[in-house]
Amino acid sequence: MAAKPPSARSKDRRPNVVRSASTRPKGFYAILVLVAVLGASILAYTMTRKPSTAAAPASLAASAATAGPAQGYLIGKPDAPVKILEFADFECPACGRFATITEPDVRKNLIDAGLASLTFYDYPLPQHLNSQAASNAAACADDESKFWPMHDQIFGAQDQWNTQATDNPKPMFMSYARAVGLDMARFEACYDTRKHQKRIAANFAEGERRRVNSTPTFIVGDKQVANAISYDELKKMVDEAAKK
Amino acid sequence: MTKRMIVATLSLAGIFVALYLLLYKLGIIGNLTCSIGSCETVNLSKWATFLGAPVAAWGVGFYFVMFGLSLVSLQDRHADSLGMSKALALVSGSGVAFSAWLTYLELFVIHAICQWCVVSAIIVSVIFVFALLDLRDRSSLAGVDSSALQNL
Numbered sequence: 079m080a081a082k083p084p085s086a087r088s089k090d091r092r093p094n095v096v097r098s099a100s101t102r103p104k105g106f107y108a109i110l111v112l113v114a115v116l117g118a119s120i121l122a123y124t125m126t127r128k129p130s131t132a133a134a135p136a137s138l139a140a141s142a143a144t145a146g147p148a149q150g151y152l153i154g155k156p157d158a159p160v161k162i163l164e165f166a167d168f169e170c171p172a173c174g175r176f177a178t179i180t181e182p183d184v185r186k187n188l189i190d191a192g193l194a195s196l197t198f199y200d201y202p203l204p205q206h207l208n209s210q211a212a213s214n215a216a217a218c219a220d221d222e223s224k225f226w227p228m229h230d231q232i233f234g235a236q237d238q239w240n241t242q243a244t245d246n247p248k249p250m251f252m253s254y255a256r257a258v259g260l261d262m263a264r265f266e267a268c269y270d271t272r273k274h275q276k277r278i279a280a281n282f283a284e285g286e287r288r289r290v291n292s293t294p295t296f297i298v299g300d301k302q303v304a305n306a307i308s309y310d311e312l313k314k315m316v317d318e319a320a321k322k
Numbered sequence: 323m324t325k326r327m328i329v330a331t332l333s334l335a336g337i338f339v340a341l342y343l344l345l346y347k348l349g350i351i352g353n354l355t356c357s358i359g360s361c362e363t364v365n366l367s368k369w370a371t372f373l374g375a376p377v378a379a380w381g382v383g384f385y386f387v388m389f390g391l392s393l394v395s396l397q398d399r400h401a402d403s404l405g406m407s408k409a410l411a412l413v414s415g416s417g418v419a420f421s422a423w424l425t426y427l428e429l430f431v432i433h434a435i436c437q438w439c440v441v442s443a444i445i446v447s448v449i450f451v452f453a454l455l456d457l458r459d460r461s462s463l464a465g466v467d468s469s470a471l472q473n474l
Contacts, residue, residue, distance in 0.1 A: 106327045110334055117338030125350060
């Protein structure tokens with residue numbers, strides 16, 4: 079007897095195979111929906127929650143009490159109608175992304191246009207071991223009015239000097255100092271003596287006072303928002319603050 | 323079918339784990355919840371990028387492919403498909419290999435462990451095991467089929 083062609087096979091003739099309409103129990107889809115809802119809920123929660131406050135780096139915590147008033151780094155007109163305050167960590171990737179991707183638009187469309195000014199405050203997080211050194215280098219550049227060019231150099235090459243890249247970032251900062259045209263002897267003396275440690279500690283303490291616990295954090299008017307917000311979001315905040 | 327359902331469910335869970343790491347990498351989530359290990363050290367290392375894209379993005383893509391493939395394999399017309407079983411085993415096997423390489427980097431190059439990467443490695447390993455079990459079932463079924471045909 080010739081074998082039947084495969085198309086004529088009856089599925090229920092196969093040994094050990096039971097075919098039924100319920101090969102995918104409804105319970106399976108219920109589990110998928112449950113996993114999807116659970117996963118989406120957890121993600122939504124993590125995106126909106128306030129992160130736990132990070133412990134202050136020991137060296138900053140020690141000097142914050144006597145650091146004096148905060149002194150940020152201003153870009154734009156001092157009397158601009160809206161003031162944007164940024165608390166950032168040079169080593170935080172979200173801060174780096176904001177500085178390199180979003181900030182050029184902010185400077186061009188908001189700051190250069192005279193709609194707002196931006197003041198940068200150091201907020202070095204304890205897990206970023208080279209962040210204070212970066213703040214130190216940037217503060218030393220400010221002695222020669224080159225904070226912002228240095229800021230751009232440091233953020234632009236974050237992966238070259240961060241904790242993962244090196245435990246001695248000084249050579250990198252020296253090369254950035256050279257690139258922005260600093261007096262190298264003056265810069266190195268400032269960097270080595272950590273001349274601006276108090277300023278960095280004061281800026282950090284200001285962030286603590288304002289309950290900053292995530293970087294970057296932006297304060298525009300009475301609004302405070304954490305994470306690397308988009309240009310459109312920042313523009314909206316500036317527009318709203320300008321109306322008040 | 324149950325094994326493919328498990329693969330689909332784990333793949334869906336994997337999507338969210340990888341998505342969590344990707345959202346952090348993109349700066350949408352400020353801090354990673356990481357009670358064990360050093361998630362940030364791992365995710366900020368140069369190894370956290372592969373072929374120009376964050377490793378987490380590759381993870382999201384991988385789990386989406388696994389999830390889609392497993393859902394298709396659950397359709398009645400593919401229920402007994404040996405080809406689908408092979409595809410599930412092949413794709414999940416590549417995921418295990420990639421995950422093993424990442425774990426090696428964490429342990430011996432970066433010297434830090436990211437708990438979410440470990441969770442993902444466990445998920446992909448379990449997916450692979452169930453994909454192999456499914457492949458074994460389909461292979462034996464195919465063998466029974468051909469012998470049953472010969473007896474007709």
